[in-house]
Amino acid sequence: MNNLSITSELYLDGNKFEGTVPRDLSGGTLMVIDLHDNELSGKLDMSLWNRSSLKVLNLAGNHITGKIHPQICSFTRLELLDISSNNLTGSVPNCSCMLLHFLNLSGNSLSSHISYPFFNISSLIALDIRNNQFAGNLHWICYLDNIRLLSLGGNKFEGQVTPNLCELLHLRIIDLSHNKLSGSLPSCIGNFFFKGDRGDQIFQVVLTSLPYSLKPYDNPYGLRGFSFTTKGNMYTYGRSFFVSMSGVDLSANMLHGEIPWELGNMSHIKSLNLSYNFFVGPIPETFGGMEEIESLDLSHNELSGPIPWQLVRLCSLGVFSVAYNNLSGCIPNSGQLGSFGMESYLANTNLHKITQGNMCTPSLDPIAEEDVCEMFGDPILYMVMAAGFILAFWATVAFSLFHPYGTSVMFKL
Structure with a gap:
């Protein structure tokens, strides 16, 4: 050279x-x-x-x-x-x-x-x-x-x-x-515009x-x-x-306190990773305003409360995880959130699936595999089952009292 x-x-x-x-x-x-x-x-x-x-x-x-x-x-x-x-x-x-x-x-x-x-x-x-x-x-x-x-x-x-x-x-x-x-995380981070x-x-x-x-x-x-x-x-x-x-990755640190609600103002952000920290408190409802986000990872923290229904607005979300927190309530089954498997919600003892009737009842036995909310969460199905039981009961009574064959069976008993 x-x-x-x-x-x-x-x-x-x-x-x-x-x-x-x-x-x-x-x-x-x-x-x-x-x-x-x-x-x-x-x-x-x-x-x-x-x-x-x-x-x-x-x-x-x-x-x-x-x-x-x-x-x-x-x-x-x-x-x-x-x-x-x-x-x-x-x-x-x-x-x-x-x-x-x-x-x-x-x-x-x-x-x-x-x-x-x-x-x-x-x-x-x-x-x-x-x-x-x-x-x-x-x-x-x-x-x-x-x-x-x-x-x-x-x-x-x-x-x-x-x-x-x-x-x-x-x-x-x-x-x-x-x-x-x-x-704690400065709330002013929510001021980033992230628009190319x-x-x-x-x-x-x-x-x-x-x-x-x-x-x-x-x-x-x-x-x-x-x-x-x-x-x-x-x-x-x-x-x-x-x-x-555009993205923010603050994972695997020792950050604590509540997640500032102002982070939801980052409407043009595509990736946010706050996993493996010590954040507490609820998931901010304002996260529903991050319209372009494709990846949201809040796993391995100490977050509590329900998953905000506002997150179903995140139409571009391709990866989502709130696993290993202390969340409770129901897992929304609409929008993109309905497309994620249970691995996105692991190790949240009081977090339950939602039924087709948009009803959810916490399980009486946290170890049971089948939640009570899945068994009795749909009011229409419950009403149909109850009406069917009542009709079957009275039909049996009528058959026993008024039909000749039914009457003979009753006398034999």
């Missing part, structure tokens, strides 16, 4: 190249280096790199070890950096002079204690640092003025979900799952500055997508994830 005269872009991704990343890459006007998804290993030594023109560096999906070399801070024109899914360790150098738009460090073993931004994060549109060992609180996220995707899951962040999060008006995807966050805008001026600025081959993409991050868990699976969103996906 040192002998190649490449003037603009170098794409060697998706092969089986081995060995180390070239140590001496100097001169030229190379704007893109894409070596992701190969078999590269060894340390990432950029001490002799002289790439002042570099805008895109993608080394994701290799076996690179060691620390992130401070030389990376000299790439002041770098707008996209993806070194995810490697074996990098140590802290992240403080590169406050860089104006990155897309940063992906996920899937490594990095361990910085983040109390201040290690990049000039006011320019970031997407930040993915999932599945590392990052620690500290979340107060620093208030500087992410232009962020659209904020993915911090699978780390060791602690403290409360800061209300400063609500000041980030452009957020589309928020993943704070599998951390050590505690305290293809005419976003920030994206246009990024598109005009990136190489021509990347410009046709709605999402400037055209080399490798960002991931988000929804509907129980991990999905990778590529070219248009900013407008096709």
